[in-house]
Amino acid sequence: DAGVIQSPRHEVTEMGQEVTLRCKPISGHNSLFWYRQTMMRGLELLIYFNNNVPIDDSGMPEDRFSAKMPNASFSTLKIQPSEPRDSAVYFCASSAEDRESDTQYFGPGTRLTVL
Amino acid sequence: AQSVSQHNHHVILSEAASLELGCNYSYGGTVNLFWYVQYPGQHLQLLLKYFSGDPLVKGIKGFEAEFIKSKFSFNLRKPSVQWSDTAEYFCAVTPNSGYSTLTFGKGTMLLVSP
Numbered sequence: 001d002a003g004v005i006q007s008p009r010h011e012v013t014e015m016g017q018e019v020t021l022r023c024k025p026i027s028g029h030n031s032l033f034w035y036r037q038t039m040m041r042g043l044e045l046l047i048y049f050n051n052n053v054p055i056d057d058s059g060m061p062e063d064r065f066s067a068k069m070p071n072a073s074f075s076t077l078k079i080q081p082s083e084p085r086d087s088a089v090y091f092c093a094s095s096a097e098d099r100e101s102d103t104q105y106f107g108p109g110t111r112l113t114v115l
Numbered sequence: 116a117q118s119v120s121q122h123n124h125h126v127i128l129s130e131a132a133s134l135e136l137g138c139n140y141s142y143g144g145t146v147n148l149f150w151y152v153q154y155p156g157q158h159l160q161l162l163l164k165y166f167s168g169d170p171l172v173k174g175i176k177g178f179e180a181e182f183i184k185s186k187f188s189f190n191l192r193k194p195s196v197q198w199s200d201t202a203e204y205f206c207a208v209t210p211n212s213g214y215s216t217l218t219f220g221k222g223t224m225l226l227v228s229p
Contacts, residue, residue, distance in 0.1 A: 033216075033217075042219060042220075042221045042222055043159075043205065043219040043222070045216060045217065045218075048216055056216060091158060091159065093159075103149070103161055103164055104217055105161070106151075106158045106159040106160070107158060108157070108158045109158050
């Protein structure tokens with residue numbers, strides 16, 4: 001299995017630009033999570049999908065952030081417009097949502113730098 | 116809502132020293148507990164997990180953790196660390212009901228000197 005796939009691995013953009021991060025979960029997993037990691041705040045859950053439906057988006061910082069999951073094999077996290085304080089590593093994770101396999105598997109992350 | 120507290124932000128050890136990283140959680144119900152490791156520049160990987168049964172859980176690379184329900188703790192241990200164990204370690208908890216949203220601790224950075 002290829003694991004969780006994220007793209008791009010690195011993104012450098014200027015303030016005000018739109019940024020789109022992509023994630024392909026592990027095949028067969030029905031839950032997908034977006035996290036943000038910074039030195040100051042650690043790992044924060046941004047949003048969580050189950051069977052392509054957003055279940056909890058309380059961690060999304062503000063309206064500039066949006067996430068979609070159009071099908072079971074693809075999700076996007078969009079920031080528009082981006083700001084320097086959005087600079088972080090964004091991780092996508094997926095899980096099978098089975099009581100015995102209730103483990104999240106993380107992708108390699110996207111390191112975002114907003115200048 | 117649940118929360119996780121990791122006692123040490125940074126730990127420095129020499130090779131062959133024993134390791135214990137503290138983790139306490141707060142939640143009123145039954146929980147599932149995890150330790151993840153993040154090697155420099157890499158993504159989070161699962162070290163071990165506890166769902167039920169034997170409270171002493173063995174994971175990869177010689178790590179183990181003990182769930183002590185009365186203390187709300189899930190400390191990570193390794194008898195003898197290696198330089199390659201240098202990484203950041205995250206404790207995480209999720210309620211054993213409903214959807215599995217993980218709550219992470221702030222992490223402990225372990226530096227093992229050769």
